[in-house]
Amino acid sequence: MNYFSSLESMSKKYDKISRAYALRDDSTEIFSKWQRETRKKLIRLIGLEGCGKSSLNAKMRWKEKREGYWKESWMIQTEPEIYMPFYILKPIDVQNIPDSPALIIPHGHGTNGKEGMVTEDPPGFAVSFARKGYCVFCPDGRGDGERREFPQQEDSENRQLLNSHREIQQMALGFGQCYLGLMIWDLMRLLDFIDSLSYVDHNRIGCAGMSGGGQLTIWLAALDERVQAAATSGYFYGMKESLLELPQNCSCNYVPGLWGAVDMGDIGALICPRPLWIESGEKDPLNGKHGMKNVYSQVQITRRAYKLSDQEDRLKHVVHSGAHEWRGQGLIDFFDDFLKDGRL
Ligand SMILES: [Zn+2]
Numbered sequence: 445m446n447y448f449s450s451l452e453s454m455s456k457k458y459d460k461i462s463r464a465y466a467l468r469d470d471s472t473e474i475f476s477k478w479q480r481e482t483r484k485k486l487i488r489l490i491g492l493e494g495c496g497k498s499s500l501n502a503k504m505r506w507k508e509k510r511e512g513y514w515k516e517s518w519m520i521q522t523e524p525e526i527y528m529p530f531y532i533l534k535p536i537d538v539q540n541i542p543d544s545p546a547l548i549i550p551h552g553h554g555t556n557g558k559e560g561m562v563t564e565d566p567p568g569f570a571v572s573f574a575r576k577g578y579c580v581f582c583p584d585g586r587g588d589g590e591r592r593e594f595p596q597q598e599d600s601e602n603r604q605l606l607n608s609h610r611e612i613q614q615m616a617l618g619f620g621q622c623y624l625g626l627m628i629w630d631l632m633r634l635l636d637f638i639d640s641l642s643y644v645d646h647n648r649i650g651c652a653g654m655s656g657g658g659q660l661t662i663w664l665a666a667l668d669e670r671v672q673a674a675a676t677s678g679y680f681y682g683m684k685e686s687l688l689e690l691p692q693n694c695s696c697n698y699v700p701g702l703w704g705a706v707d708m709g710d711i712g713a714l715i716c717p718r719p720l721w722i723e724s725g726e727k728d729p730l731n732g733k734h735g736m737k738n739v740y741s742q743v744q745i746t747r748r749a750y751k752l753s754d755q756e757d758r759l760k761h762v763v764h765s766g767a768h769e770w771r772g773q774g775l776i777d778f779f780d781d782f783l784k785d786g787r788l
């Protein structure tokens with residue numbers, strides 16, 4: 445049987461239209477202007493302007509004392525009729541240290557939403573950071589955990605790992621919006637909530653995530669300068685090979701018009717000069733057909749921005765020998781350096 449696939453044609457088309465907003469680093473003035481214009485363009489592409497305003501109506505649902513930290517369950521309203529539940533893990537003595545650094549940890553796929561981020565045995569990053577004096581915020585993504593749409597809500601163990609990203613993406617497209625934009629909006633509303641907390645130092649807020657959580661981290665930090673330091677794992681590679689040519693990826697990865705605007709390294713350059721930590725696994729199949737070559741090409745673009753800003757030591761690229769996994773070697777030191785020890 446013959447097959448008439450679209451992939452080859454799409455790949456060629458990508459080469460013709462890609463990166464109208466490619467990094468411009470001819471001078472610091474041109475670079476700053478590029479950052480402003482590119483942020484505006486990406487905000488339009490992901491449809492942030494279509495999100496509805498609402499008051500936060502923040503509510504604590506319950507709290508309990510754990511070993512070395514408080515675990516609180518909260519919810520805020522991010523849009524009319526849209527609610528986001530999240531955990532806050534707080535150092536046990538948070539009342540005595542009013543200016544704690546904060547960390548947002550968005551989850552990736554297959555974690556039962558925020559639940560997979562707050563595991564204690566062995567302690568995941570969220571628990572480890574809370575025990576080290578950070579206030580850690582772990583939200584449910586839209587369509588994950590407590591936010592699943594009805595086809596995925598049945599609560600069997602298998603179902604907990606399912607998400608409704610496809611359903612939400614398909615509902616959003618007709619409004620000129622997309623899943624990613626809705627999630628970035630929710631995380632910006634979480635930052636609004638964090639802004640209202642007296643026990644957090646608003647100049648020391650970080651964000652860290654793996655895979656889908658790494659995608660949200662890099663986009664949130666690129667578009668919202670309230671994020672002072674960012675760490676992304678398993679989500680930094682050229683879009684053509686890793687997104688266009690891997691169309692079986694979850695639909696939440698796709699943004700209308702993105703190919704024509706930027707590549708991943710350009711998004712990384714929007715975070716400059718704020719500290720950025722990138723982790724890659726050598727055997728990660730999501731790196732695309734050329735593997736690490738498709739990763740280095742993007743890190744190189746981002747590095748140009750940090751070099752121009754004379755802040756090369758604020759960009760770290762850590763490569764491990766594994767696949768699609770968050771090892772986080774040096775991650776705690778990275779945030780301690782910039783968010784705790786005042787190097788910002
Ligand atoms: Zn997804």
